Amino acid sequence: MSKKTVLTGITTTGTPHIGNYLGAVKPAIDASENPALDSYFFLADFHALIKCQEPERVARSTREIAATWLALGLDTDKATFYRQTDIPEITELSWILSCQTSKGLMNRAHAYKAAVDANREAGKDDLDDGVTMGLFSYPVLMAADILMFQADIIPVGKDQVQHIEMARDIAGRFNHNFEPLFTLPEAKVDEETQLIPGLDGRKMSKSYNNTIPLFSTSDELRKLINQIVTDTRAPGEPKDPNNTLMHLYRCFASEAESERMRQRFLEGIGWGDAKTELFEYIDAHLTGPRVRYNELMSDLGEVEAILNKGAERAREHSVPFLDKVRHAVGIRSLTDTTTARQQDVVKEKEKSEEEIARAEEGRRRAILMQIRPLLDQVDQAADKAAAAQALVAEKTAEVEALKKKARQKAQNELDLLIEELSALL
Ligand code: TRP
Secondary structure (H helix, E strand, C coil): CCCEEEEEEEECCCCCEHHHHHHHHHHHHHHHCCCCEEEEEEEEHHHHHHHCCCHHHHHHHHHHHHHHHHHCCCCCCCEEEEEHHHCHHHHHHHHHHHCCCCHHHHHCCHHHHHHHHHHHHCCCCCCCCCCCHHHHHHHHHHHHHHHHCCCCEEECCHHHHHHHHHHHHHHHHHHHHCCCCCCCCEEECCCHHHHCECCCCCECCHHHCCCCECCCCHHHHHHHHHCCCCCCCCCCCCCCCCCHHHHHHHHHCCHHHHHHHHHHHHHCCCHHHHHHHHHHHHHHHHHHHHHHHHHHHCCHHHHHHHHHHHHHHHHHHHHHHHHHHHHHHCCCCCCCCCCHHHHHHHHHHHHHHHHHHHHHHHHHHHHHHHHHHHHHHHHHHHHHHHHHHHHHHHHHHHHHHHHHHHHHHHHHHHHHHHHHHHHHC
């Protein structure tokens, strides 16, 4: 079976936080270690322009996110790691897909609808106020990211599921109208990692301003953990183990360690002590990657080189694949006069030859399978015949011996009678 392709993108607008790490980066890196999967991870920097018009922030976020993935141990020999903007074929595909995407489908996209709803609530006359074409066509660019690499599995947060469904829709329409070039992708949502709590106990998210940056200094990390909201129970009072500290602890610690911590909450560990433990645990876990992160951030040439290599690898696929897409829709060299139909005929012929060969091989095997038990039966019958013959020979010999004996006996009796008779005479 051929390998499945996993693909995901990260919009480069923020500084990576612990929720990103646990919810996206770590599971993706784990997937890239699975030899049954091909993985593509990329920095969605064109997507960043939709949300963010601060050039410095986009540039900084791109550096930080690239360095983060590498510092956390992404092996770029195993995964293809690149910048969306280094693959011009994606933007080109995005246009071709736009021409297959109904506007009505985009009208239903959550992000666009949210903007319209906000305008309606604010009483604006223009419901599209502040909506750019970038925001409106966001799902098409995302479909191009995915369809370009014929990805099967797209690990995303819940808010992105609709976009993957739209990518399927668009792919289906293209496949139907032209050639079936695109793989239909499927979203994969990990429920558990959707629930990483932030400082205030709600889901950790940039938009709630409750995040813990992944690579702050130890001091900053300690300060932030001390800000985590708890109840007012005093040290010694039993505490509900279903709390933010425990939840975060569990994300890093082993089963056994988590269980021990849970017990300590029940036994009344003070919030301050629990925060210290949590800080120490996370700090120890992140020390190695933090050192590497700082190294990479002070040698961005290395990161740039890695991304360039990743783009080269990605383009080994995207360049020839886009050629096929262009051909399928009729964008061709003037001297290329093969039609899709002609190509289809060639393909059909190849396919049917292959099918015939496969069918013949199948038939040969089926005949062999039917013959084999018959051959076995023949062998068995021959064995039985030989055994029967031996038995016949044995019995014949016995009969002969008996006959001989009987004849002998009769002869003896006859001799006796003759003797007696001659005596009488
Ligand atoms: N829109 C995604 C987000 O904000 C990022 C993204 C862009 C993406 N292209 C993608 C995710 C393709 C998965 C696949 O999280």
